[in-house]
Amino acid sequence: MAKPIIKTAGSAYTSLNSDLPAIYESLVFIPGLRHKGTIPNDFVTKKVVLKFNLCNSSDSTAAAWFFPGFYYQNIQLYRQEATGLKIIPAVLPAVPDSIGFRLISLAANDSATIFAELTFVKTYVNTIRPRLINIEYTTAFIAELRSTLNESDLMTYIFCGLLLMMILFSLANFIQGANPEFLFYSGYAFFLGTMLLTKTMFGFRSSHISFFFEAFMDFIMQGLGIMFYMLFMQRFLDTKNKHPFLYKLYTAGITLLIVSMLSYTYFHYFTDNYTIEYLVENATKVLLLVMVIIFLIYSLRSWEDKLMRYLFWGNLCLFIFSLVSQLAVLLDSFFKELPGILGSSLFYYEIGLLLELVFFLAGLNRKNRRQLIEQTKEREILKAQNQLKEYEKEIAVYKAQQEERERISADMHDELGSGMTAIRLMSEIARNKMKENTPVEIEKISSSADDVLNKMNAIIWSMNSGNDTLDNLVSYIRSYALEYFDQTPIECKVNTPATIPDLEITGDKRRNIFLCVKETLNNVLKHSKASLVTINIETSDRLRIQIADNGTGIDLQNLRQFGNGLKNISRRMEVISGTFNIENKEGTVTTLELVL
Numbered sequence: 001m002a003k004p005i006i007k008t009a010g011s012a013y014t015s016l017n018s019d020l021p022a023i024y025e026s027l028v029f030i031p032g033l034r035h036k037g038t039i040p041n042d043f044v045t046k047k048v049v050l051k052f053n054l055c056n057s058s059d060s061t062a063a064a065w066f067f068p069g070f071y072y073q074n075i076q077l078y079r080q081e082a083t084g085l086k087i088i089p090a091v092l093p094a095v096p097d098s099i100g101f102r103l104i105s106l107a108a109n110d111s112a113t114i115f116a117e118l119t120f121v122k123t124y125v126n127t128i129r130p131r132l133i134n135i136e137y138t139t140a141f142i143a144e145l146r147s148t149l150n151e152s153d154l155m156t157y158i159f160c161g162l163l164l165m166m167i168l169f170s171l172a173n174f175i176q177g178a179n180p181e182f183l184f185y186s187g188y189a190f191f192l193g194t195m196l197l198t199k200t201m202f203g204f205r206s207s208h209i210s211f212f213f214e215a216f217m218d219f220i221m222q223g224l225g226i227m228f229y230m231l232f233m234q235r236f237l238d239t240k241n242k243h244p245f246l247y248k249l250y251t252a253g254i255t256l257l258i259v260s261m262l263s264y265t266y267f268h269y270f271t272d273n274y275t276i277e278y279l280v281e282n283a284t285k286v287l288l289l290v291m292v293i294i295f296l297i298y299s300l301r302s303w304e305d306k307l308m309r310y311l312f313w314g315n316l317c318l319f320i321f322s323l324v325s326q327l328a329v330l331l332d333s334f335f336k337e338l339p340g341i342l343g344s345s346l347f348y349y350e351i352g353l354l355l356e357l358v359f360f361l362a363g364l365n366r367k368n369r370r371q372l373i374e375q376t377k378e379r380e381i382l383k384a385q386n387q388l389k390e391y392e393k394e395i396a397v398y399k400a401q402q403e404e405r406e407r408i409s410a411d412m413h414d415e416l417g418s419g420m421t422a423i424r425l426m427s428e429i430a431r432n433k434m435k436e437n438t439p440v441e442i443e444k445i446s447s448s449a450d451d452v453l454n455k456m457n458a459i460i461w462s463m464n465s466g467n468d469t470l471d472n473l474v475s476y477i478r479s480y481a482l483e484y485f486d487q488t489p490i491e492c493k494v495n496t497p498a499t500i501p502d503l504e505i506t507g508d509k510r511r512n513i514f515l516c517v518k519e520t521l522n523n524v525l526k527h528s529k530a531s532l533v534t535i536n537i538e539t540s541d542r543l544r545i546q547i548a549d550n551g552t553g554i555d556l557q558n559l560r561q562f563g564n565g566l567k568n569i570s571r572r573m574e575v576i577s578g579t580f581n582i583e584n585k586e587g588t589v590t591t592l593e594l595v596l
Contacts, residue, residue: 011029065104068130069126122277194221236367322349474496547590547591573594
């Protein structure tokens with residue numbers, strides 16, 4: 001089946017409300033096409049009328065699809081007859097882009113004058129390029145229309161995949177740290193990615209969803225994406241505290257975008273003034289570019305901030321390629337001459353977004369490392385503060401213990417000491433009165449009173465925190481030992497250093513060391529049969545007390561005679577991290593050591 005051949009063509013414009021059958025005779029048709037490139041803004045809200053002649057010279061009926069170009073929300077065909085224009089019923093092909101085609105058929109050896117009334121979609125990329133498509137090659141024709149976009153589409157799909165990864169990455173960081181800046185960045189990536197994806201999926205297609213995205217939603221999604229980006233920058237740079245100027249700049253930018261999107265919506269749906277609608281879109285884009293320039297200048301003034309440097313280079317790349325993309329829209333005829341995807345305005349915008357994303361990731365990596373270091377420092381400071389609090393608690397407890405020890409020692413000295421002294425004095429008075437007839441019990445009372453008084457004095461000494469010095473301990477051991485062996489058959493010698501370091505030694509250590517010395521001296525007096533005991537005390541980096549007697553020595557294989565005495569000495573020294581050693585060396589030698 002042959003297809004009709006276009007003999008002549010002419011074009012004219014009329015208003016949207018005009019009735020073509022009523023006015024067609026008054027229209028002035030210009031031969032050919034008035035606009036061979038994109039349709040100027042002043043004509044987008046008008047209807048274009050194409051007039052052409054068709055002739056079928058074959059012996060059979062011929063039919064073809066009429067395709068006027070992009071983008072037309074309504075196509076109405078008329079056939080001129082003697083009585084006027086007759087509407088050609090709208091017959092659409094069974095393809096996804098069916099609303100962009102209309103069927104024209106001619107009988108054998110027939111000719112006709114056809115009028116095509118076309119209503120534009122409100123967009124700046126409308127073109128008029130009428131063609132007649134063989135019915136058998138409709139699918140191939142649609143594929144051919146999009147074949148020139150394959151490289152650009154592939155680039156867009158790859159970039160959308162990267163944006164999807166960024167969305168998932170940002171959402172994961174938001175969920176983990178509840179940081180709003182990552183939520184804002186995911187919003188930025190989502191809206192821009194959706195805009196690019198829908199532009200690729202529905203671009204240069206004749207469908208209602210394609211018209212919706214091309215004419216309206218592309219700008220809205222781009223505006224929402226940039227608005228989320230500004231919110232992200234406010235959080236990411238903490239502009240409210242660190243960069244008040246940028247905070248005000250981005251707040252103004254967000255307000256501008258909201259006003260622009262509302263104005264754009266109003267002019268798109270409630271007026272036929274596409275020129276102002278187009279002006280709102282382009283003025284917004286120009287102002288956003290100006291804001292980028294202001295940010296770049298501000299970044300140069302804050303160059304010492306390394307995080308700002310990454311954002312500077314990212315925004316610089318986005319600015320340059322966005323500018324090239326806008327020029328590609330304005331100078332469409334020039335860029336169309338470039339090979340492959342270099343003629344696509346979308347390609348340059350995507351390159352800018354990709355470079356901006358690379359520098360953002362580098363800046364995010366630096367910020368995360370810096371935050372990690374700061375968090376580590378904060379944890380260390382918090383740990384040190386907690387330790388300090390624990391030390392303060394321990395000091396408070398220790399101070400309370402010291403105060404309690406001093407109180408108990410004072411009470412023992414005042415109450416028990418005076419009582420035991422009174423018992424000893426009364427027993428002495430009773431013994432003096434009875435003289436030779438003194439009962440043995442009175443002697444025992446006096447002796448027990450002396451013994452209890454001495455033990456009580458030792459306990460009071462060990463509890464008094466005022467005695468917590470090494471010098472006091474050495475002096476007390478020396479005094480106690482000499483007094484202990486007084487009026488006994490054993491001579492006692494105590495050798496102490498000429499100078500004793502001014503060191504503090506806790507009451508617990510003092511008490512345990514003294515009790516160990518006391519137990520050792522008791523063993524010497526009871527079991528050694530010695531005539532001399534020598535006590536050597538050394539103080540350097542450790543306290544070393546050596547008690548040596550000249551007695552019979554100790555049977556290390558049979559220690560039962562000493563009961564629990566040696567076990568107590570060993571346990572006490574172990575408690576204070578000291579050492580205890582006993583050996584035979586011309587008598588018994590006991591060594592006590594404690595690291596100072």
